[in-house]
Amino acid sequence: xxxxxxxxxxxxxxxxxxxxxxxxxxxxxxxxxxxxxxxxxxxxxxxxxxxxxxxxxxxxxxxxxxxxxxxxxxxxxxxxxxxxxxxxxxxxxxxxxxxxxxxxxxxxxxxxxxxxxxxxxxxxxxxxxxxxxxxxxxxxxxxxxxxxxxxxxxxxxxxxxxxxxxxxxxxxxxxxxxxxxxxxxxxxxxxxxxxxxxxxxxxxxxxxxxxxxxxxxxxxxxxxxxxxxxxxxxxxxxxxxxxxxxxxxxxxxxxxxxxxxxxxxxxxxxxxx
Amino acid sequence: xxxxxxxxxxxxxxxxxxxxxxxxxxxxxxxxxxxxxxxxxxxxxxxxxxxxxxxxxxxxxxxxxxxxxxxxxxxxxxxxxxxxxxxxxxxxxxxxxxxxxxxxxxxxxxxxxxxxxxxxxxxxxxxxxxxxxxxxxxxxxxxxxxxxxxxxxxxxxxxxxxxxxxxxxxxxxxxxxxxxxxxxxxxxxxxxxxxxxxxxxxxxxxxxxxxxxxxxxxxxxxxxxxxxxxxxxxxxxxxxxxxxxxxxxxxxxxxxxxxxxxxxxxxxxxxxxxxxxxxxxxxxxxxxxxxxxxxxxxxxxxxxxxxxxxxxxxxxxxxx
Amino acid sequence: xxxxxxxxxxxxxxxxxxxxxxxxxxxxxxxxxxxxxxxxxxxxxxxxxxxxxxxxxxxxxxxxxxxxxxxxxxxxxxxxxxxxxxxxxxxxxxxxxxxxxxxxxxxxxxxxxxxxxxxxxxxxxxxxxxxxxxxxxxxxxxxxxxxxxxxxxxxxxxxxxxxxxxxxxxxxxxxxxxxxxxxxxxxxxxxxxxxxxxxxxxxxxxxxxxxxxxxxxxxxxxxxxxxxxxxxxxxxxxxxxxxxxxxxxxxxxxxxxxxxxxxxxxxxxxxxxxxxxxxxxxxxxxxxxxxxxxxxxxxxxx
Numbered sequence: 061x062x063x064x065x066x067x068x069x070x071x072x073x074x075x076x077x078x079x080x081x082x083x084x085x086x087x088x089x090x091x092x093x094x095x096x097x098x099x100x101x102x103x104x105x106x107x108x109x110x111x112x113x114x115x116x117x118x119x120x121x122x123x124x125x126x127x128x129x130x131x132x133x134x135x136x137x138x139x140x141x142x143x144x145x146x147x148x149x150x151x152x153x154x155x156x157x158x159x160x161x162x163x164x165x166x167x168x169x170x171x172x173x174x175x176x177x178x179x180x181x182x183x184x185x186x187x188x189x190x191x192x193x194x195x196x197x198x199x200x201x202x203x204x205x206x207x208x209x210x211x212x213x214x215x216x217x218x219x220x221x222x223x224x225x226x227x228x229x230x231x232x233x234x235x236x237x238x239x240x241x242x243x244x245x246x247x248x249x250x251x252x253x254x255x256x257x258x259x260x261x262x263x264x265x266x267x268x269x270x271x272x273x274x275x276x277x278x279x280x281x282x283x284x285x286x287x288x289x290x291x292x293x294x295x296x297x298x299x300x301x302x303x304x305x306x307x308x309x310x311x312x313x314x315x316x317x318x319x320x321x322x323x324x325x326x327x328x329x330x331x332x333x
Numbered sequence: 334x335x336x337x338x339x340x341x342x343x344x345x346x347x348x349x350x351x352x353x354x355x356x357x358x359x360x361x362x363x364x365x366x367x368x369x370x371x372x373x374x375x376x377x378x379x380x381x382x383x384x385x386x387x388x389x390x391x392x393x394x395x396x397x398x399x400x401x402x403x404x405x406x407x408x409x410x411x412x413x414x415x416x417x418x419x420x421x422x423x424x425x426x427x428x429x430x431x432x433x434x435x436x437x438x439x440x441x442x443x444x445x446x447x448x449x450x451x452x453x454x455x456x457x458x459x460x461x462x463x464x465x466x467x468x469x470x471x472x473x474x475x476x477x478x479x480x481x482x483x484x485x486x487x488x489x490x491x492x493x494x495x496x497x498x499x500x501x502x503x504x505x506x507x508x509x510x511x512x513x514x515x516x517x518x519x520x521x522x523x524x525x526x527x528x529x530x531x532x533x534x535x536x537x538x539x540x541x542x543x544x545x546x547x548x549x550x551x552x553x554x555x556x557x558x559x560x561x562x563x564x565x566x567x568x569x570x571x572x573x574x575x576x577x578x579x580x581x582x583x584x585x586x587x588x589x590x591x592x593x594x595x596x597x598x599x600x601x602x603x604x605x606x607x608x609x610x611x612x613x614x615x616x617x618x619x620x621x622x623x624x625x626x627x628x629x630x631x632x633x634x635x636x637x638x639x640x641x642x643x644x645x646x647x648x649x650x651x652x653x
Numbered sequence: 654x655x656x657x658x659x660x661x662x663x664x665x666x667x668x669x670x671x672x673x674x675x676x677x678x679x680x681x682x683x684x685x686x687x688x689x690x691x692x693x694x695x696x697x698x699x700x701x702x703x704x705x706x707x708x709x710x711x712x713x714x715x716x717x718x719x720x721x722x723x724x725x726x727x728x729x730x731x732x733x734x735x736x737x738x739x740x741x742x743x744x745x746x747x748x749x750x751x752x753x754x755x756x757x758x759x760x761x762x763x764x765x766x767x768x769x770x771x772x773x774x775x776x777x778x779x780x781x782x783x784x785x786x787x788x789x790x791x792x793x794x795x796x797x798x799x800x801x802x803x804x805x806x807x808x809x810x811x812x813x814x815x816x817x818x819x820x821x822x823x824x825x826x827x828x829x830x831x832x833x834x835x836x837x838x839x840x841x842x843x844x845x846x847x848x849x850x851x852x853x854x855x856x857x858x859x860x861x862x863x864x865x866x867x868x869x870x871x872x873x874x875x876x877x878x879x880x881x882x883x884x885x886x887x888x889x890x891x892x893x894x895x896x897x898x899x900x901x902x903x904x905x906x907x908x909x910x911x912x913x914x915x916x917x918x919x920x921x922x923x924x925x926x927x928x929x930x931x932x933x934x935x936x937x938x939x940x941x942x943x944x945x946x947x948x949x950x951x952x953x954x955x
Contacts, residue, residue: 227397231456522869
């Protein structure tokens with residue numbers, strides 16, 4: 061497999077976010093919540109506070125590192141939930157067909173018709189704010205594309221000889237789905253999940269910005285932006301760095317997803333067997 | 334006479350085609366297979382021949398249990414083999430297996446040959462690692478590959494080798510009946526001969542019964558003991574290979590044989606074809622092979638009957 | 654003596670893989686006389702289709718012709734400017750393909766597609782061209798040509814579509830028709846009729862045919878002379894009857910022996926088919942020898 065420049069850049073940015081999240085307790089010079097010191101509030105970036113400090117005098121750099129944990133958790137967990145729902149519904153709908161297929165299709169179309177952020181907002185309104193309900197809300201919103209891809213892949217894979225062969229060899233339906241169909245459609249699903257991680261990070265930021273996501277004082281890039289609203293004139297660094305973090309991580313996930321799609325696409329692979 | 338291994342009695346398969354109108358108005362029925370009957374005896378090769386869309390593949394799928402018959406009975410060793418009293422997938426798998434036409438799509442690209450061959454064994458209760466290894470080794474040798482090649486993946490093999498793997502997978506559970514769906518038509522001429530030879534060797538060695546689906550009459554003549562000719566969902570002629578190829582009776586059978594491009598009869602072909610071209614078709618169905626008169630498979634076939642004109646040689650004739 | 658219509662002379666072609674070049678065709682030479690039907694037979698990867706693409710001037714990167722000439726009526730096609738070649742294509746040299754569905758435009762009626770040939774190559778008006786298109790459909794024995802001309806390709810069966818392709822190809826009375834596996838996707842009885850049609854129409858109009866197929870039976874029933882290709886080389890060439898009765902190259906012998914022949918079981922009982930690998934120990938030496946029989950008109954057997 062050959063990887064292009066975009067893929068490498070995406071992988072680099074994604075790795076940066078992952079490392080920042082994992083190593084945050086060791087890399088951060090301060091505590092993200094407890095090291096608030098009003099004497100140090102709204103300081104511009106300098107040698108001690110690399111990205112400056114916010115209104116409560118907390119180190120922005122520290123909070124961005126810990127914010128990466130939140131973003132990653134949201135991105136990964138919500139996509140795992142999305143993929144499980146999407147694959148389960150899509151694969152069974154494509155494989156069994158009939159009324160179940162009609163039902164899943166209808167549900168998918170309804171989900172696609174509702175703007176995902178509005179749907180997430182509604183779920184959050186019911187469950188209340190906080191990380192667990194944020195994960196559930198985002199996990200329930202974006203499975204429709206995964207579901208469609210899973211369904212259409214299943215439909216085309218179902219007619220492959222090896223799936224028919226598995227049927228004649230006495231395999232059960234579930235075994236066929238998991239051993240014959242699922243492994244062969246993981247490529248596009250993985251691409252969808254990677255791209256979905258970018259949009260999940262954005263949604264988390266948006267929901268936190270609206271005050272429905274991660275609650276202060278815990279650091280999330282979205283809630284940091286909320287706090288920065290009043291300070292954008294006085295202390296632009298409080299808004300710039302979380303914004304940059306969101307931008308770079310979403311860019312990273314999207315480039316990674318695009319690169320994966322290109323390298324998993326058999327047409328791109330024919331030139332280097 | 335040997336009792337037949339598989340009996341197919343008056344098999345019908347019809348597909349409802351949903352209409353374009355609201356509330357399903359304009360629903361039609363596609364008459365895919367209409368009243369097919371035949372016996373398959375142990376150790377013989379029965380071929381079903383006909384052109385695309387004649388219902389030969391649907392018949393095979395019904396026998397494999399992948400298509401529920403609308404009507405009629407399939408019996409295996411005298412026991413029901415379809416419908417509610419039929420066997421489950423597991424029992425069926427030990428009785429009938431299939432070799433597919435396309436060696437490229439019939440193997441899972443993400444599984445090594447060993448995995449493809451071991452999984453059905455485990456599924457059917459053979460779990461001892463040493464026995465699985467022994468059987469895979471023996472199987473690989475039987476189909477003309479080396480045991481070491483089992484650890485490779487499908488894309489590492491040529492078309493002919495893949496078809497050998499497809500045959501190995503079909504035989505690993507030691508079924509009595511193997512359905513061959515156009516087993517060589519996707520292969521190059523020189524590879525074709527190797528696979529045909531292999532299939533005939535395996536048949537003799539293991540006493541297999543073949544049910545072959547094919548449109549290639551030269552291959553059918555070479556391999557078959559009995560031949561069943563299908564046309565638009567009906568069987569039009571059935572007989573021993575000699576009867577079908579030396580004394581074909583039904584005009585469609587004759588037309589099919591005359592149309593085979595063969596180096597030896599190339600010069601005679603045009604005359605033979607012309608001689609049969611104007612003969613009326615059975616069962617009142619009009620026929621033009623260029624498709625200018627589309628086959629009306631949405632109408633139940635008009636009454637006709639199979640007449641035994643010689644021992645084991647049956648021909649369909651229209652009822653006046 | 655007449656000059657050949659098409660003279661492929663020492664055609665050598667390769668695919669560039671980075672810095673190295675893998676040969677696809679090696680020194681392929683053959684001639685087709687006006688009105689003659691010449692068959693190229695070989696297995697997949699033998700180079701028979703690439704040869705036809707080269708004649709059509711459709712060789713694209715990474716394929717590259719490194720040597721040889723393709724003389725059509727004495728004119729070297731490889732040296733011809735692109736515009737001239739385009740004028741020749743469809744007009745003097747026409748082609749039909751294996752899958753007519755992909756070669757026909759799905760968004761246009763077949764009548765219009767045939768008419769376009771007349772407009773493009775014979776400067777006819779559209780009105781006139783559409784009348785000619787109906788005649789062309791009638792000439793390939795399509796029933797109700799006037800009605801069929803208004804059909805779209807998807808409304809037709811495979812056999813009818815192939816007839817439409819033939820009508821398009823022969824619209825401008827080309828000197829050479831290239832048929833690349835034209836009947837492989839068709840049922841046998843339809844195949845027999847399409848082959849008969851190609852044979853009759855080309856004989857009637859004096860069109861020469863380069864017929865490419867993997868099916869020895871099809872080649873035998875259509876062609877006057879046959880070239881056998883293996884691994885990019887023309888290994889044997891002879892009159893059709895002579896080639897099938899008396900193959901001289903090991904590869905040809907292997908191919909013919911590998912073919913189940915209709916009627917041979919009745920006459921000789923079931924005989925084991927020849928495994929080509931058992932008579933040819935080393936495939937790499939196959940292309941060292943070539944058996945090219947001079948044509949009968951040139952003076953007897955070698």
